[in-house]
Amino acid sequence: MTFPDWGRFYGFTKESPPWPLLIRAAALASNGGQALDLGAGAGRDTRYLLEQGFQVTAVDAEPHAVALLATLPPDHLQVVQSSFADFPFAFATYDLINAQFSLPFMPRDRFTTVFVRLKAALARGGVFAGQFFGVHDEYNNTERVMTFLTRAEAEDLLSDLEVIEFAEEDADGHKADGSPKHWHVFHILARRPSA
Numbered sequence: 001m002t003f004p005d006w007g008r009f010y011g012f013t014k015e016s017p018p019w020p021l022l023i024r025a026a027a028l029a030s031n032g033g034q035a036l037d038l039g040a041g042a043g044r045d046t047r048y049l050l051e052q053g054f055q056v057t058a059v060d061a062e063p064h065a066v067a068l069l070a071t072l073p074p075d076h077l078q079v080v081q082s083s084f085a086d087f088p089f090a091f092a093t094y095d096l097i098n099a100q101f102s103l104p105f106m107p108r109d110r111f112t113t114v115f116v117r118l119k120a121a122l123a124r125g126g127v128f129a130g131q132f133f134g135v136h137d138e139y140n141n142t143e144r145v146m147t148f149l150t151r152a153e154a155e156d157l158l159s160d161l162e163v164i165e166f167a168e169e170d171a172d173g174h175k176a177d178g179s180p181k182h183w184h185v186f187h188i189l190a191r192r193p194s195a
């Protein structure tokens, strides 16, 4: 099995409810606004954002994810097959940017550039919800080309945003398939300042 086996992950998550962090973020953003779902996967959060009245752009590099996202109600939804690095982030556009468990799968040399573009794509007062992975995460080994941050590095990336929630999880848990994994995750809810 290659890592990550996204097809298997989509099988486990396509009927999953939206992430609670995304629900809290959506409650802070204006309904009917523009939302960007980065690494939308099988569409659990994209579906919720559409139900809440957002205009949604759902981005994923995987053709399998794009096929699943294309089965969602098409009104108010644009599905884009793209890597985060190649996605043309439009400046000051989105009322909500959601990236649940997706950004850390980028290599480190792209991570900061993409996150700077992501922040610039938030409208004033726009909300970001997503995760960074910490250095104690079980996936942090040399075989995996991903990004793992110290708490100070994570905080530094958020220094120009208003941080609403910043929760560090460093604990044994489970993956989507139920197998055990040590997670080190920073769960982030933050807002671009209005002025």
Ligand SMILES: C[S@@+](CC[C@H](N)C(=O)[O-])C[C@H]1O[C@@H](n2cnc3c(N)ncnc32)[C@H](O)[C@@H]1O
Pocket (backbone or CB within 6 Å): 006, 009, 013, 038, 039, 040, 041, 042, 043, 044, 059, 060, 061, 062, 065, 082, 083, 084, 085, 099, 100, 101, 102, 105, 106
């Ligand atoms: C762990 S899944 C999370 C999916 C969804 N957000 C969820 O929580 O169920 C990560 C998703 O990000 C996508 N992804 C990972 N790295 C990416 C990249 N560099 N560019 C675009 N998509 C990427 C994968 O294809 C996958 O669908």
